[in-house]
Amino acid sequence: MIHSLFMINSAGDIFMEKHWKSVISRSVCDYFFEEQQKANSPEDVNPVISTPHHYLIHIYRENIYFVAVCTTEVPPLFVIEFLHRVVDTFTDYFGDGGESAIKDNYVIVYELLEEMLDNGFPLATESNILKELIKPPNILRTVVNTVTGSSNLADTLPTGQLSNVPWRRAGVKYTNNEAYFDVIEEIDAIIDKQGSTVFADIQGVIDCCVKLSGMPDLTLSFMNPRILDDVSFHPCVRFKRWEAERVLSFVPPDGNFRLISYHVGSQNMVAIPVYVKPNISFREGGGRFDVTVGPKQTMGKMVESVVITCAMPKVVLNMNLTPTQGTYTFDPVAKVLTWDVGKINPQKLPNLRGNISLQSGSPPPESNPAISVQFKIQQMAVSGLKVNRLDMYGEVSKSSPKKSFTFEKYKPFKGVKYLTKAGNFQVRT
């Protein structure tokens, strides 16, 4: 399956390598560099590269290429998904999966990689299990370890690995039992020049932070589950019950996790909460830029954290603009204009206008750049999805046999938060 892994930073240094079978020389990465040179941007490198003896499958995240080397037929998604899981684990452990984090924690990284794959086949990828095997670094533990000589490694097998709920460790105890659910919906849209919607689509996720003692069994039900069209679940969700009753019944992992991600049926009309009125024109040597943003269907909520970005054509030299609100920056190297608008005040619509200067001598670009929009709306799920109720049952003490069959109803703190934001929201100009 996965033979070796090389991590390559943006400068082209192979700064870490790990082999699960016999060692493959790092010169195999030359094929990758070759391919990389052909690409215009780091994202453009083809994720699957075939070389005479090896197959290189890579992902690009956190400015690092994670290049997996395979020697035989393997489903490419299998490798890609695994590599992403590796980076997710790093992010989970170190706060970010970037190069410096990996270098700072190379021992843990190595231990993690060792646990996650055995002979190229995934062994333990569940974050809860890994965290029991190898404890994440923190300052306190480092101090304690130096004093007591104890280690970051567990010497017993994590209970989760053997149970039929591998995602949850046993013996969790909290003094404050709490469960938070964030319903986050993203609007993907393409808006054309005239302001009409070419394509719009709502994707949602429910992220949870569950800190409950024992083995709680939760049931989450919705007021209107029918609007969920396509759903993918965390393995903890009981699929049968969803099929039958449209409720989410699950024994949650401990801590943060993504419970479901869903897609809202395309037959529902998608409310587009903002509009952008762009007016960009180029002529010989310069151009005009005039963009206005305004609220559209916001259901009475405030549109916040609006950011407008626009990748200008390469011939643009500089931009001289005045915003009525917020701040703007123009990166003359990457040619990216970023306008941080903030909140939209319906009374006084934010506007950014000014002049564009082009490289002298080069013809003005024929097409206008697309504008992508970021925004957030608190306390609203744009699809109208509403959580109905959350019920919990917990088996409190498994140790004392007398009590083991008394199911005790928790009195935890529970909260649901809704948030709508822009996903891939683009306006063509």
Next chain:
Amino acid sequence: MSNGGGSYNAQNDSRAGSTGEPDLGTEPTGGFFSADYKKHDDLKQMLDSNKDNLKLEAMKRIVGMVAKGKDASDLFAAVVKNVVSKNIEVKKLVYVYLVRYAEEQQDLALLSIATFQRALKDPNQLIRASALRVLSSIRVPVIVPIMMLALKDSVVDMSPYVRKTAAHAIPKLYSLDPEQKDQLIQVIEKLLADKTTLVVGSAVMAFEELCPDRVDLIHKNYRKLCNLLVDVEEWGQVVIINMLTRYARTQFLDPNQQDVIADEDKNFYGDEDEKDSEEEEEDEEKEKTPPKKPYMMDPDHRLLLRNTKPLLQSRNAAVVMAVAQLYHHIAPKSEVGLVAKALVRLLRSHREIQHVVLSNVATLTTIRKVRGMFEPYLKSFFVRPSDPIHVRTLKLEILTNLATETSISTILREFQTYVTSSDKDFVAATIQAIGRCASSISEVTETCLNGLVGLLSNRNEYVVAESVVVIKKLLQMQPDSHSEIIQHMAKLADTITVPMARASILWMVGEYSDRVPKIAPDLLRKMAKNFINEEDIVKLQILNLAAKLCITNPKQTKLLCQYVLNLAKYDQNYDIRDRARFIRQLVSPAGEKGALGKHAKKIFLASKPAPVLDSSFKDRDQWQLGSLSHMINQQASGYSPLPDFPAAAPDPTVRNVEVPMPWAEKTHKKKAGKPKKEAFYSDEEEESESESDSEESSSSSSESGSESESEDDSKSESGSDKDKKSDEEAESSSSSSSESESSSESESDSESESEPDTKPQKKAPPPKTKSSTKPKKEAKQEVSLLDLDDIDVSSTSAPVPAPASALDVLSPSLASDLQGLSINDKTDTAISVTTPMFVSTTSHELLHRMTGEGLSANYRFTRGTCIYSTSMVPVELTFTNHTDSPVSNIRIGDKKLQAGMTLQEFPEIPSLPGGGSMSVSIGIDFKDTIQPANFQICTQDRKYNVSIKPPVGELFQAVTMAEADFTAQQSKLTGMNENSGKVSIPSQHNNSKTITARMSELANVAPVPSSQDGIYRFAGKTVSGGTLLLITVKVGEDNSASITVNCELMAICSMLVKEVKQKLSLA
């Protein structure tokens, strides 16, 4: 290389400095060889010290070097010593180092082996597992035998985690020494039979790596794998699904061979039983009329599809893709559609995942039949400016494939926006896509052509050039009405510089010179002028143009043509020189001999077929979807192409696996050997029995017995002897028919030959068989396989056959054969829980209605498997309300249980109406004692103390085992664990039937087949602890019998002896 290393070292140094090691501060960079050596000395010192933290520090630095890819092999000796370190972190890091370098330092690596061998026996499963992992990862061929031993021990380890590790070790061992393959396959076979979800994924992985073609290993595990699939971890799921796809392609029929009929049949699939029985009948039919018959999906095929479907909802893209390819390759076309939604969902994921998914979707969309499923999601494939280039091109490809008459306008409008993009390659791809749409949908050809001509005036030369090329292709399809376009393009030749475009224009003008008779010679003139400065492909086309014009319009162009040919004669490119020479011979024959010259017109101006603009993904569907080979469009090493569906379905019965129930096998034998006319069948059966896989056949036949047993309890009681006899007759005839059927089946299939007759009854619905036997009794030949069911019912019922007498009629050789078989049977499944032989209907009083003030409660032992926990005895409570007013809130209150005992309550009964009664079930774990369970039954306002005292016989579960196992187990339970007594049995009850019936009434035990007359054996195990219970009743002369009870629980032993005595001596 150096800067990363520098940072490690710097960091290590600072850390080491803090531990107070003075030497370390002196080496800040570690960039030079001399420094490296010195540093290694430090490390060696640190490793040799007896402080754990120094060792740890050293190991961390070494691992840093390994991670950097630096050579740290000279430290091997120093490191390997620390493999015995007590500190687990040091140990782990040593393992990391060892696995990396052992291959290079084989001799030294051997030093560590003893440590691992010791660790393999460690009580901690994590240590056992990691020892096995490291041991198997050390690629040292010398230790192969040691690894093999360790592996064999580990596959039977208690801990599933260790077994999982063992599965992972198999491919490692195989790659080290391929000669071990046969042994390893045996190990895989064992692991495949594992029922733990943790293990099966890895077991299948090992199977795939070693022997993917050994489908025979999968047969028996097929259903289990399907059923476990949902609970297996994600990575295992991917491997299993891929394996099952291939399996399905070899074992099932193509569901799409007769699309129409298959669709009609779909209604049946909901009903498992019906389907099954039909399937068998259909099987029989197939023998007679193989070709034209309606397709019926194998239930196992359906099982696979049904069980994989929920996995489309997985969060893991690889799993979703695996299911999608499974559906694509083995599902009926009408069902494939549901994967589209899931695949489209993946497009929200990371860019790399998008790329892979899109290229698979692109392949799918080239297949006309399944294209429709993506049409509703057309807009999801719209290109976004933020997409990387490879994703964009794939999306374009898909949009083009999806274009239909209805959607083309949307797509073209979308393409229009793309054309204005600033990315040239993308624009070019878009123009090609437009061309393809135009060629595939004739309605829009005109529109597209106009659009493309519009693009000819684009400022961007690449756009124009690409448009020219595409227009050329389009015009070739319908050149008639487009002379103005050709004119327009001829003009472009002045300005456009992209060679490909120029070449296209020239070719077109030459080809359709009759439509632009004035322009063509002029164009040639201009080109001739500039001939030497053109690119090669343009030169070739100029030559072509010259030749064609020279043929059609020699008056004007003959000289020009000569000029061009002369220029070409001295060209640097030999292709051009060759072409010139060739053309010269054709168009201007030097002498008049030119036979070719006459045909020049035919040669040059033949009507040429229009190019087919096809998807570049057209040929990719030869690869298995989702595979690496598909991605790179070439065969990856280790790729095995999906086999085609077989023309005729292989025997579906090979997948049947059931719990062995040996006595049923005996009854089978008996009927087979009994009547004279059946002699030859029985012969055959014996033969096949002995030579083929005996375990399999015995288990299958016994299975039918067990099924019928549980199903037809009531019926068997009413069944008279006469009935039974006639049934038996029917049975023998049916066995004959089935036998003939199986023999008519292919000889090659001898392995399964003895099975078909026993197999199919399994799922046949009892009522149906009952009705069907009676009328068919006369017409022996027509008796269907299903009827066997009935016979087994009657012969094994009432309630059990005499196991001893079963063998009377068998020849001694066969008897010994059977004995041999049962010894071979010693697998994990040899002792297995079975359904109870007898379920008492009498209930005991729990709460009298006087005490309960009108509420009475009875309890009854149901002898089933408790729904709450396997260690609990299920008890059924029946509440009856003898008053007129309802009693509400009946529940269990305080429990005063003995230590260790647990009781699972029933859900509260809200209200029991007056005169009504209600049954609920509870589970009690008695912990294998006969201590009463005391608890309270509460109603709304009262509490009643009650207690349930289990009869000793109810603490057991019936289990089946082979006789050999029985004796083996018995020999282990002697001395204190054996209790015996004597009793005299009333002569009228001294027969096998009564004894067996009475025994099973007394305790929940199952009879064990006995080869000796007059010895009855029964086996059970305690519900809570799983302790084995063995009862032997030896009937001697003059109705006296000796009873032996073997059980680890001595109290139970003695009690049972007493009770058995009582029971058997009843008059």
